[in-house]
Amino acid sequence: MARAWGARLIEFQSVTKAFDDGTVAVNDLDLTVEAGTITVFVGPSGCGKTTSLRMVNRMVEPTSGRVLVDGRDVRSADPASLRRGIGYVIQHAGLFPHRTVLDNVATVPLLAGWTRRRARSRAAELLEVVGLPEEVGRRYPAQLSGGQQQRVGVARALAADPPVLLMDEPFSAVDPVVREGLQDELLRLQSELDKTVLFVTHDIDEAVRVGERVAVFATGGVLAQYSEPPELLARPANDFVADFVGRDRGYRGLSFVAGAALRPDEVETVTVGAPGVVSGDEWLLALDEDRRPRGWLRPRATVAGPLSEQELEPGGSLHTLGLPLRGALDAALSSPSGRGVVVDRDGRAVGVVTAHQVLELLSTERAAADSEPEGGR
Amino acid sequence: MTLDELGRYLGSPSNREQLAEQFGQHVYLSLVPLLLGLLVAVPLGWGAQRLPSVRAVVFGGASVLYTVPSLALFVVIPGIIGTRTLDSINVVVALTLYTAALLVRSVVGALDAVPGPVTAAATAMGYRPLRRFLTVELPLAVPVLTAGVRVASVSNISLVSVGALIGTGGLGVLFTEGFRTRYLAPILVGIVLTLLLALVVDRALVLARNRLTPWTRSTPGGAR
Numbered sequence: 001m002a003r004a005w006g007a008r009l010i011e012f013q014s015v016t017k018a019f020d021d022g023t024v025a026v027n028d029l030d031l032t033v034e035a036g037t038i039t040v041f042v043g044p045s046g047c048g049k050t051t052s053l054r055m056v057n058r059m060v061e062p063t064s065g066r067v068l069v070d071g072r073d074v075r076s077a078d079p080a081s082l083r084r085g086i087g088y089v090i091q092h093a094g095l096f097p098h099r100t101v102l103d104n105v106a107t108v109p110l111l112a113g114w115t116r117r118r119a120r121s122r123a124a125e126l127l128e129v130v131g132l133p134e135e136v137g138r139r140y141p142a143q144l145s146g147g148q149q150q151r152v153g154v155a156r157a158l159a160a161d162p163p164v165l166l167m168d169e170p171f172s173a174v175d176p177v178v179r180e181g182l183q184d185e186l187l188r189l190q191s192e193l194d195k196t197v198l199f200v201t202h203d204i205d206e207a208v209r210v211g212e213r214v215a216v217f218a219t220g221g222v223l224a225q226y227s228e229p230p231e232l233l234a235r236p237a238n239d240f241v242a243d244f245v246g247r248d249r250g251y252r253g254l255s256f257v258a259g260a261a262l263r264p265d266e267v268e269t270v271t272v273g274a275p276g277v278v279s280g281d282e283w284l285l286a287l288d289e290d291r292r293p294r295g296w297l298r299p300r301a302t303v304a305g306p307l308s309e310q311e312l313e314p315g316g317s318l319h320t321l322g323l324p325l326r327g328a329l330d331a332a333l334s335s336p337s338g339r340g341v342v343v344d345r346d347g348r349a350v351g352v353v354t355a356h357q358v359l360e361l362l363s364t365e366r367a368a369a370d371s372e373p374e375g376g377r
Numbered sequence: 378m379t380l381d382e383l384g385r386y387l388g389s390p391s392n393r394e395q396l397a398e399q400f401g402q403h404v405y406l407s408l409v410p411l412l413l414g415l416l417v418a419v420p421l422g423w424g425a426q427r428l429p430s431v432r433a434v435v436f437g438g439a440s441v442l443y444t445v446p447s448l449a450l451f452v453v454i455p456g457i458i459g460t461r462t463l464d465s466i467n468v469v470v471a472l473t474l475y476t477a478a479l480l481v482r483s484v485v486g487a488l489d490a491v492p493g494p495v496t497a498a499a500t501a502m503g504y505r506p507l508r509r510f511l512t513v514e515l516p517l518a519v520p521v522l523t524a525g526v527r528v529a530s531v532s533n534i535s536l537v538s539v540g541a542l543i544g545t546g547g548l549g550v551l552f553t554e555g556f557r558t559r560y561l562a563p564i565l566v567g568i569v570l571t572l573l574l575a576l577v578v579d580r581a582l583v584l585a586r587n588r589l590t591p592w593t594r595s596t597p598g599g600a601r
Contacts, residue, residue: 057501084503094498098516098592107502140592156502166501 009035009164009196010056015065017051017221025051026221029065033213035163038190038197040211042204044244048221049200053166056198057086069164084108087157087165087195092173093149095141101127101152102137108160119159126155131185147178154186158193167199171206183210204245208233208252216241230256254326257365262321262328262358264342264351270297270307277303283337286312291348293318293341318343321350329358386562396551400570403547406468406540407533408578413469414476415526421477422484423510432485439478447471447539468540468547475536476529483525487518520593523586527579534575538567548574 010033017026026048033039041049054060055067058079067074074082087108095104103110105123110116127137130151141149150171157165171179187210190197201207207214208229216232218224218240225237233253236242246252270277270284272294277284284297286307295312297303303311316334319327319342331340332355339352386392425432450471455462458470491514499513541549551567554560587594 059497059501080503080505082503083501086501088498088501090494090498090501092494094492094494096495096499096513096517097492098513098590111503111508142592 009033009070010198011066011068011071012052012055013066013068015052015055015062015067017048017055017060018063024048024221026055026062029221029223031215031223031226033196033198035196036194037212038186038199038210040199040201040207040214041217042201042207042211042214042244043217043224044219045202047217047219049202049215049217050168051221052217053168053198053200056164056166057083057088080111084112084160085162085164087160087162089150089153089157089165089167089170091169093141093153093170095149095152095156097141099140100137101132101139101141101144104141104152105137105155105159107156108162112160122159123155126159127152129158129189130155145178146174147182150174150182151185154189158189158195163196165195165197167197169200169202172201172203179206186210205252208245208255216244218244251326251329254329254362255324257325257362259319259321259323259325259328259361261365262325262342262353262361264321264353265339265357267339267349267352269349272309272312273306275306277301277307283339285315285337285341285349285352287349293343293349296335296337313337315341318347319353320345325358325362328353329355332358383562383565386560386566392563396566396570399546399548399550400574402465402545403534403537403549403571403574406465406537406545406547407472407530407574410469410472410476411526411530411533413473414480414529417473417477418480418484419515422481422488425481426485426488435481436485439481442474442478447475447536448542450474451540451543451545463544465540465545467543468537468545472533472536476533479529479532480522480525483522483528484518487521487525488514490521491517516589519586519589523582527582530578530582531575534571534578538571 012029012031015026015029016024018024025046029048029052041052043049051060055062056069056074058074058077061075069082069086095101096107099107102120102123105126106114106116106119109119109122114122124134124137127134132148132151132155136144136148136152141152144152150173153170157167171182174182183206186197199210211229213226213228214232215226216224224244225232225241227237230253232241233245233249233256236245236249242249267285268282269287270279272286272288277297279297279299279301281299283299286294286297286309288294293315294309295315297307297312301311313336316336317327317331317340319331319340321342321344328340328342331342332338332353333340335341335352337352339354340358341349342351342353344350421435425435451467452462454460454467454470455464460466495517496509496514499509504513537547538549538552540547541553548567548571551563551570555562555564555567
């Protein structure tokens with residue numbers, strides 16, 4: 001799907017930030033953030049990504065150069081009014097501990113002069129948008145889990161419906177599972193709200209997961225590469241970027257290869273609880289009564305009584321039909337039988353794939369992509 | 378001294394009337410400066426917390442001021458502000474200065490203790506500095522600040538007694554009188570009433586803090 005880029009919403013024009021001690025945090029940055037996209041700034045600590053982000057809402061002033069939002073130099077605006085029009089989500093959420101969740105979310109509308117009643121009803125609406133139950137609104141931030149606090153932080157940033165959202169390592173303080181949930185939630189929200197999001201992280205996985213475009217910063221505040229994630233993983237601009245995106249970037253790149261063409265093979269199955277099972281030369285895939293995979297039975301195994309889960313080898317990861325190829329390859333590699341289990345959206349087994357099949361499909365897809373003109377995602 | 382003596386002292390209506398008056402004076406002379414000192418210390422502390430140069434001057438001044446003996450300050454103040462020597466306003470002014478000197482450090486400490494991400498978030502939300510201070514930083518500073526105010530209240534309540542030496546009233550009069558007449562009962566009553574006052578004020582401050590910080594008693598569900 002090619003995507004027409006909208007208006008240029010945030011522009012960095014030859015922006016440099018040097019601190020009093022001479023350290024250069026951002027070095028001659030030229031970059032345009034397209035409206036309605038999630039753009040990620042990623043890089044090691046001290047690379048100027050957060051400094052750059054903070055120049056957009058004037059938390060930091062550039063030493064030279066200009067930052068434009070919607071074509072206007074941010075320095076022509078009153079800082080407080082400018083900031084009320086730009087949502088901001090900070091690491092550790094930065095919620096006000098002395099205010100209830102509802103009043104935290106109502107902050108910007110109240111600053112903008114809304115009545116308390118209207119601000120609170122807007123806040124209640126937003127809690128729903130970020131997937132928090134209504135009663136959470138009456139609690140104080142300390143009574144929430146880290147993941148819930150981050151959701152409140154996002155709701156607070158969205159309260160006045162700003163066109164621009166700045167997110168400074170918003171999810172780095174929560175555990176990986178919660179983080180992945182929050183990332184999905186952000187992508188879902190973005191598909192509904194269509195904001196211009198500038199997202200800072202030091203985690204390349206997060207960057208390629210949430211970013212439509214990714215700017216990799218090198219130490220010294222130099223922009224090393226600015227491109228879409230598949231491009232970044234497939235063709236790093238230099239050694240720094242190649243090193244930063246890591247050794248398994250090829251594997252990560254599979255996240256962007258559609259798996260729609262994958263045709264799983266049939267496999268011999270057995271149902272857990274079936275009596276007197278004898279396996280032949282092949283592994284048998286064990287399913288429950290709903291055809292959900294439970295594990296594998298080794299070749300040449302004989303089970304006297306009803307087949308119980310103790311007799312099975314635990315299965316590998318599951319690949320959901322239609323998702324990118326990364327999951328299919330992982331399923332194959334992690335399966336004791338060497339065959340990855342493919343399931344449908346409801347988790348029912350539909351077949352198996354080998355790593356070999358996935359790789360073959362990959363080369364056909366690549367060959368097809370090379371003969372076509374370049375397109376967006 | 379016997380209990381009889383104490384009973385006779387407290388039994389006299391004129392003594393009791395005098396005690397009530399002195400107690401009232403003591404409350405006034407210790408608590409009014411506490412409030413005024415707090416009102417002086419908060420803006421000073423705000424300035425000191427924001428600007429390192431102000432911090433150096435304020436902290437230096439506060440340390441010097443606090444080393445001046447209270448009696449000396451009581452005696453010197455009329456000369457500076459042109460009040461009569463025996464005016465109780467001298468005690469109010471002197472104790473306000475002490476309170477402010479003592480509390481300015483607490484204010485700075487309390488503001489320093491406000492988490493950085495919270496003030497950064499407030500700025501990024503579009504708070505202007507004064508509103509941010511009054512509605513975010515100051516409320517969050519209450520728990521630490523209260524600790525300083527409790528110390529200052531006890532310090533004031535005991536220092537007011539010294540004012541009796543220059544005739545400004547309060548429970549200190551019981552000590553000077555008792556000492557002069559070699560009569561132990563008023564001294565004992567003075568000590569007990571001073572302690573009682575200090576305890577009551579301290580409890581009141583703790584209650585006030587709890588009323589102002591409902592969020593601190595919420596049971597944590599997450600980290601920190």
